[in-house]
Amino acid sequence: MTRSYVIKPELGKTYPYISHGKGIYLYDQEGKRYIDGCGGAVTASIGHGVEEVAEAMYAQAQKVSFAYRSHFSSDAVEALGAKLAEWAPGSLNWTFFVSSGSEATETAQKIAIQYWQEKGRPTKNRIISRWMSYHGITMGALSMSGHVLRRKRFVPLLEDYPTISPPYPYRRPEGMSLSEYGLQCANELEAAILRVGADQVAAFIAEPVIGASGGAVVPPDGYFQRIREICDKYEVLFIADEVMTGVGRTGKTFGMDHWGVVPDLMTLGKGMSAGYTPMAATIVTDEIIETITQGSGLIMAGHTYSANPQSAAVSLAVLQYVEKHQLIEKSAEQGAYLLQRLEALAEELPLIGEARGLGMLCGLEFVRDKATKEAFPLSAGVASKVIAKSFEKGLIIYPAIGGLDGVAGDAIIVAPPLTITKSEIDELIAILREAILAVQQDLQ
Numbered sequence: 001m002t003r004s005y006v007i008k009p010e011l012g013k014t015y016p017y018i019s020h021g022k023g024i025y026l027y028d029q030e031g032k033r034y035i036d037g038c039g040g041a042v043t044a045s046i047g048h049g050v051e052e053v054a055e056a057m058y059a060q061a062q063k064v065s066f067a068y069r070s071h072f073s074s075d076a077v078e079a080l081g082a083k084l085a086e087w088a089p090g091s092l093n094w095t096f097f098v099s100s101g102s103e104a105t106e107t108a109q110k111i112a113i114q115y116w117q118e119k120g121r122p123t124k125n126r127i128i129s130r131w132m133s134y135h136g137i138t139m140g141a142l143s144m145s146g147h148v149l150r151r152k153r154f155v156p157l158l159e160d161y162p163t164i165s166p167p168y169p170y171r172r173p174e175g176m177s178l179s180e181y182g183l184q185c186a187n188e189l190e191a192a193i194l195r196v197g198a199d200q201v202a203a204f205i206a207e208p209v210i211g212a213s214g215g216a217v218v219p220p221d222g223y224f225q226r227i228r229e230i231c232d233k234y235e236v237l238f239i240a241d242e243v244m245t246g247v248g249r250t251g252k253t254f255g256m257d258h259w260g261v262v263p264d265l266m267t268l269g270k271g272m273s274a275g276y277t278p279m280a281a282t283i284v285t286d287e288i289i290e291t292i293t294q295g296s297g298l299i300m301a302g303h304t305y306s307a308n309p310q311s312a313a314v315s316l317a318v319l320q321y322v323e324k325h326q327l328i329e330k331s332a333e334q335g336a337y338l339l340q341r342l343e344a345l346a347e348e349l350p351l352i353g354e355a356r357g358l359g360m361l362c363g364l365e366f367v368r369d370k371a372t373k374e375a376f377p378l379s380a381g382v383a384s385k386v387i388a389k390s391f392e393k394g395l396i397i398y399p400a401i402g403g404l405d406g407v408a409g410d411a412i413i414v415a416p417p418l419t420i421t422k423s424e425i426d427e428l429i430a431i432l433r434e435a436i437l438a439v440q441q442d443l444q
């Protein structure tokens with residue numbers, strides 16, 4: 001084998017070299033075909049090899065790829081901003097463009113803090129989050145994240161932000177109704193704000209559906225409505241982290257649309273450019289922009305590649321493709337079928353405690369004992385084994401491991417491109433079933 005000079009996620013491990021992709025399939029250089037059952041990192045939502053996007057990329061590159069945001073705006077960036085303002089609810093009309101989800105959430109964190117400074121209330125500078133959450137890998141974003149395995153090494157360097165429990169319906173107290181449980185979890189936010197002092201709290205951040213740290217954990221109806229009420233009552237901004245859920249992934253344009261809740265700040269990434277270019281966004285309300293405009297007049301954030309015309313043109317082509325092919329509606333429709341097939345697997349296979357999800361963001365949680373919901377120790381590596389076995393058999397799925405304080409959270413995410421057909425879902429399920437059966441046998 002030729003020597004590699006590239007730093008890989010797991011040092012010392014070898015990876016197949018990618019050759020090309022088409023639709024839901026990826027092909028390596030050995031000619032092996034994989035179903036991209038998780039869009040890489042819940043990203044490739046329109047599938048691979050889409051000609052229209054490649055054409056838009058080429059057309060923009062012929063005009064100009066890069067012009068710095070402090071010097072120029074561009075048709076591409078303005079059209080993308082306008083499209084997002086059209087899609088986003090309420091007065092979420094202003095977009096700050098960045099290149100990754102971590103930058104988007106960290107920019108939201110900074111804008112929230114700056115907003116209160118501009119209002120003359122600088123002590124409102126802490127962010128409350130949930131201990132089962134993932135908002136990104138940079139230090140600010142990680143400070144707001146509960147993902148134990150990703151934070152562990154850096155804890156002494158992170159902001160000591162307060163956290164509350166996430167709603168985790170599968171493991172709710174026995175006998176408690178879903179709505180009662182949702183309210184109980186939401187009310188933890190009020191208790192945390194009172195404990196810390198509302199004059200210290202800038203914002204609360206949450207993912208509509210918990211992704212990487214939980215495996216598609218869907219909150220009870222009523223949860224986010226109550227969260228919104230509490231944020232309003234205590235003048236705390238609400239940041240919806242839609243990096244994974246945005247742009248149709250859950251069967252609505254944005255995850256929060258399921259509950260009709262309008263946040264003050266919203267972050268997007270992943271599906272916003274569907275993997276065709278690094279692109280992400282922090283969208284904020286008129287109120288926030290007016291406050292900063294009347295104050296310092298300068299958003300203290302930004303990166304070299306923020307709002308570059310090349311990425312904007314590509315992202316716009318992706319959003320147009322989503323609209324033209326009605327992929328948000330397809331996500332709801334095919335997602336319901338995917339969940340139905342996963343639920344049937346969960347009924348059949350003792351290893352699966354729960355199948356769950358919303359739209360095309362689904363997950364499976366593995367348990368040692370279905371009746372007691374006893375989790376495997378993370379050292380058993382059950383989800384990792386299912387992922388490795390699936391990969392071997394030509395199916396890529398995404399881990400949601402260790403999001404729960406190292407006790408549970410042995411889950412996977414199944415989130416294929418929104419373009420997937422029913423027969424392709426059947427093909428995906430057949431491979432996944434074989435992989436889980438193989439791991440189940442190894443465990444006996």
Ligand code: PLP
Pocket residue numbers: 041100101102103105134135136137207211212241242243244245269270
């Ligand atoms: N926020 C959420 C909800 C995510 O799922 C992720 C990535 O998984 C991020 C933020 C960070 O995005 P990125 O990996 O693009 O920095």
